Amino acid sequence: MKSIYSIGICFKATTLLVLSMALISCGGGGGSSSSTTSSNSSLSGTAATGAPLAGATITVFDASGATVGTTTADSNGVYTLPVDTAKYKAPFTVQAQGTVGEGSTTIYSLAPTAGTANVNQVTNAIAASLSSSGDPAALTSGTTKTAADVSSADAAFSAALANLADALGVTGSFVSGTFNAAYDKLLDNVTIDARSNGGITITTSAGMQGGSNDLVAGANATAAYTSSAINSGALPNASNASNLPAFSAANMLAISDLESLRSKLQTCFALSASARGTVASPASACQGFDPQGTSDSYLHDGYYWRDATSSCSANSVGVFCQGLFGYMLTQSTYDNLKFLKPQIIRPLDSTGTLWVVKFPIQFAADNSLAAFGEAHGSSYMVVKKYPALASGGDEGWRFYGNQREVNSFIEANVQRIQNVFTGGVRYETGLNIYVNANALRTRGYSANVYPTKVVVSDASTVNPVLPSAGITLYNKGNLSNGQWQSACSGFMSISQSVSPAGCNAVLRLAYGMTGSYGVSSSSDSYLAFWPGTVGAASINGVPGFLSDAQINAIKPGQPFRFVITLSDNSTITYVNRVHFTPQNTQDALTASYPMFTTSSIDSMKTYVGTGGSFAVSWLPIATSRPYSSSIYWQNGTYVRTASLTQTEISANAVNVPCVGTGANACANSANWGGSSQSARGLAQIRSRDGRGFQYFSQIRQY
Known part of the structure; x- marks a missing residue:
């Protein structure tokens, strides 16, 4: 799979993306088990990522991949599962599936023996380092690792996090340690980004702080977070501790x-x-x-x-x-x-x-x-x-608030796009940039001062992502009584000239494809290129895209400068950070997306805006939580559902309205391609995991 660098932007309100995967103080009993045992052995512990995985489904597998049993964690994430150690052999893989914040997550722990097996961001990283593929989920099929291997990996992560541990007086195992307030506080102050290929990046709270508040207007942050990256299959060690600083215990938040x-x-x-x-x-x-x-x-x-x-x-x-x-x-x-x-x-x-x-x-x-x-x-x-x-x-x-006048952010996401006719799939990795185009309340209720354009550029000269002059976004909306009225709902859109471009998804850093479903030339109307600029990779003769190596070099917390021009010709400058390294094309290929059902795919092949709605349905997914669904048609017009209800999420289905017969209306069949593929129609599902990372999945008529 080759990677390329491309740009096309649409600004859609999304959820900020960086969540510190941390553990809170927990206690209480566990849930019921679906297995029986002939011994008194058991596995028990706490599952949490930033908050307890209340009601999480806990499933345990033995060294051969056999299912030991399933139980449900209590409201504090605490579980207990009896284990017949005469029948099932250690080490045991513990899988916890649950909800964190507004997202879903699945995390793992590898327990060397029966006893205590906590499941958190650190144990998940330990499990990833012990998986031959780098994916901790692979351990559920069995492992040849020994108790000594698990103990060595546990100790390696303890050495890397020694600064935090020493500041808080924490000792012992991450897997089998007993929780106390200090241990909880340590986990509150460490973030671990585990990639699908097994590589991980560790960041501590002290490493995310650059000396002053970088959210205020005019901040001059130029450095990414201080972090430590561990390659797939490798273990951290004491040398990693130098990039994992710690505040004093009194200055850490629990x-x-x-x-x-x-x-x-x-x-x-x-x-x-x-x-x-x-x-x-x-x-x-x-x-x-x-x-x-x-x-x-x-x-x-x-x-x-x-x-x-x-x-x-x-x-x-x-x-x-x-x-x-x-x-x-x-x-x-x-x-x-x-x-x-x-x-x-x-x-x-x-x-x-x-x-x-x-x-x-x-x-x-x-x-x-x-x-x-x-x-x-x-x-x-x-x-x-x-x-x-x-x-x-x-x-x-x-x-207290961020003390900002305008909502703006930049965040990493991945997208899977499937052509419903050819079956070809394109995997895109990119950055979602957002600027709220509404009038500023701080400038007076009736003043109608609002953003007219923004220039986004690299705030750091290390590992630049954008062209040297940055990218310019123009406001496409029309202001009326403080509200935006336009086909693009007032969101900003990218342009290389004074004339705004259409509303087109996210800033694409790279993409890979299967079934030859990708851009064929620089004249492709869906993707706007920056040939000969930052990117070192090309595909089908089109240059200017980021290689996987360039994407991997983007650090957590990489800063970008937003210079926002307002309608009164004043400007505001903010620094916004990408909190996680964007996924490379290999990561994007193996990411877990919400997958459309065959029924939805087949319906999109012939859909021309009839029936009052389009039925979107998807397969159950445990690693992220769907939260929004949309349909788009010709001219970039779209209808998005409100946040999906719990009923819709449980049913894995929602009907997205499609009404109106005007020139740009959804129910106007001329705006859809159907079997002729003459127009552009698509359906989209958005989901997010427990960190806040977003996964977009689309099916298209083109």
């Missing part, structure tokens, strides 16, 4: 430190909307979340915490008029909202007072998942510690 904040939110939203108070006067149970009473004010991506502006009409709703929390206070949609255990993303200073975190939420109506903050288009939040506000069990943590 998920348990935010429990008071989470618990207070839970108490507030246990009330009905009418009992939560008003935007101007929240109920007493719904106060004490923002920096009120200090010299600071909450601001996040241009929105306030509570915004009772007199400029809004009496009937106006939404975060633009009411602020994030003010809006949520008044909407019954959020009644009995459940706040799950938060996830730590990264620090913004070296003193332990300012952190990027994520608070997953679960809706009572259908148990669907989202993130606190998505009401204003952001999947993460920034918290700050105010010692003066601490009292009793309240440690003084408050929502």
Whole structure:
């Protein structure tokens, strides 16, 4: 498979992508087992990645690949499974499948003997290093590794993480160690990106901090995170510790430190909307979340915490008029909202007072998942510690926000595209760039100041990704009363000239293909090229694409500079980071995508916008969680479902509406190709894993 470098961009609100895979304090009993035993042996432990895998399915396999049994973890991720050691032989592979945040994950642990077998981000990396293919899932088919091999790998990771362990006073095995507060805190402060080929990258919280808050406007961050990469089949050692620094114990954040904040939110939203108070006067149970009473004010991506502006009409709703929390206070949609255990993303200073975190939420109506903050288009939040506000069990943590006026980000993703007629498949790896094109609330409700273009460039001269002049994106929308009205829904789109290009997916770094389904020349209307620039690879004679080696060289936290021009001719400059190394073409080929059913594929072959909707269905998937489905047709117009409900996710199916008969409408058959392949129609499913990494899957008529 060859790799190429290409660009085509469409800006769609997605979920920020970097989740620190961390373990919280856990306790309690395990679930029931589906196996019986003739001995008293058992396997037990805790499964967690950033939060416990509550209700996770735990399956254990022995050294021959035989299934020992299955059980369900409790609400704290704790499980127990009896093991007949006379029948089943060690080492045992423990597989945990569950939900983390809004995503799904599957992680592993290799236990040398019966006893304790914890399952977390470190044990998953240990299992990957002991798998002949680099994929820990392969261990479920059996392994020839010994208990000594497992112990050696466990010790190797302990040596690499020695700085964290020493700062917290942690000793013992990652697999069989007994959890205590210090051990939990260590796992809260380490992130491990395990690639499908077995390579891993380890980053500590201290390694993600560059000395100052890089989210503020005008920040000059030029370096990626400090991290340590381990090749497939290799083990880390003590020398890796130099790239894995640690804060002092007092300056590290533990998920348990935010429990008071989470618990207070839970108490507030246990009330009905009418009992939560008003935007101007929240109920007493719904106060004490923002920096009120200090010299600071909450601001996040241009929105306030509570915004009772007199400029809004009496009937106006939404975060633009009411602020994030003010809006949520008044909407019954959020009644009995459940706040799950938060996830730590990264620090913004070296003193332990300012952190990027994520608070997953679960809706009572259908148990669907989202993130606190998505009401204003952001999947993460920034918290700050105010010692003066601490009292009793309240440690003084408050929502502070990123202090930005415009929501913007860049994140890695992969995409699988299948031609429904030829069966050819293209695998793309790229970067999703997003800039919110709406009017800025901070510039006044009626001022209508909004982004008109943005220039995105490499903030670092090490391992550049973009052309030296960067890429320029222009606003295609038309502003009317603070809202965007256009076929592209106001999202920005790429252009090499003053004239904007169409809305076209993501910034493609490279792609591979099967069945000759790929670009054939630089005139391909779907992909816009940058020949002769950064990329060292080519395909079918088209140059300018990143090779796998160039993609592998992109470091976690690689910074990009966004210079945003507003309609009043002022500019704002932000630095946005890609938190994980993008997947190379081999990774993209072996990634686990949501796969369309044969029924959906066959239907797309003849679909011409009839029937009022298109039935999208997919095969069950445990490694990521589908969250959105869309259909697109000629001229780049599309319909996207709201976030998939839990019912739709469980059924692996959703009907995407297709109505209207106008020139650009979905139900106009002229906008679809059907069996003639004369137009461009497609269906898409988006899913995300427990880290927040996104997987797009498409079936196309072309």
